[in-house]
Amino acid sequence: MKRRYNSYHDYMKEKFGCRVNKVSVDMGFTCPNRDGSLARGGCxxxxxxxxxxxxxxxxxxxxDQLTDGMDYIRKRFKAEKFIVYFQAYTNTYGDARELENMYREALSYDGVVGIAVGTRSDCVDEEKIEIxxxxxxxxxxxxxxxxESVYDKSLEFMNRGxxxxxxxxxxxxxxxxxxxxGAHIILGLPTETREEMLAMADEVSSLPINCIKIHNLHIVKGTPLARMYMVAPFELFGYEEYLDFIVRFLEKLSPDIIVERFFTDTPRSLLIAPGWDRSHIEVIKGIEEELEKRDTCQGRLYAGAAHGRIAG
Ligand code: SF4
Structure with missing residues (x-):
């Protein structure tokens, strides 16, 4: 049965003709929000x-990271090909020549068909884009x-820099x-109303993105947010409320954008809140059932590319 959203796994399968998974590497980067160039302490x-x-x-x-990672993913997900995912910290925060050598090294492994690179908007320049x-x-x-957010008040709250x-x-x-x-966004920041969060669907739909990862805000141990939350807790998305919200968000999102992630997964040992007590598969199933129940789909209420343009 065809899905009611533009699924990343389906897209990859169609593109490469087989199961393709990301395999993460941490190449020891930091970010300007941690090393003191912009700030210390991070987002x-x-x-x-x-x-x-x-x-x-x-x-x-x-x-070692690639051979162990690919071995694990082959066994667990039956993946046949891999995208090396430069995931941790800011993976363009370095010398351009060294970055290119590093990306090329990753591409030299058997079974690797590409790379995905996570970064910040202030850590790219023309030389890096040319790579x-x-x-x-x-x-x-x-x-x-x-x-993370299209609202400057939220970016300030997050200490994004x-x-x-x-x-x-x-x-x-x-x-x-x-x-x-690709783009990552966070839903559920205490600086935004639910309507403002929903309006982000229009805004991100107006960006030239192929793919989106949507994260619901998690309070994770060892973060400044955890300390803030302990002193003054604020409301986070409960499971049922999120199902309703994410369906409404998907309805407004451009049907052309591939959805790679709908929600955050944090290991239980590090998670403070919210406590949904459901597995990854259960949440995906919950979202798919909600779309089915309402007989709706991604893009049903998409306002068109000209919509959006929130001024920070
Ligand atoms: S989210 Fe990214 S930019 Fe922010 S502190 Fe973490 S690694 Fe740095």
């Missing part, structure tokens, strides 16, 4: 241990920007260069 929600898998640790070489443009002539390339204008400039520089563009 308030950030604990990289909460999303980087255990095989991807900077203390291991790229070779991705060159590589995209040889293989699959996706550049993923952490947008950049505004939404920076995100728009990065997309302008990156669009039409032959590689795919």
């Amino acid at each position: 308030v929600y950030c604990n990289n241990d909460s999303f980087v898998p255990p095989y991807a640790r900077a203390r291991y070489s790229m070779h 991705f443009e060159r590589l995209a002539k040889e293989c699959y390339v996706s550049l993923e920007y952490g947008i 950049h505004d939404y204008g920076s995100v728009l400039r990065a997309f302008e520089m990156s669009r039409g260069r032959g590689f795919e563009l």
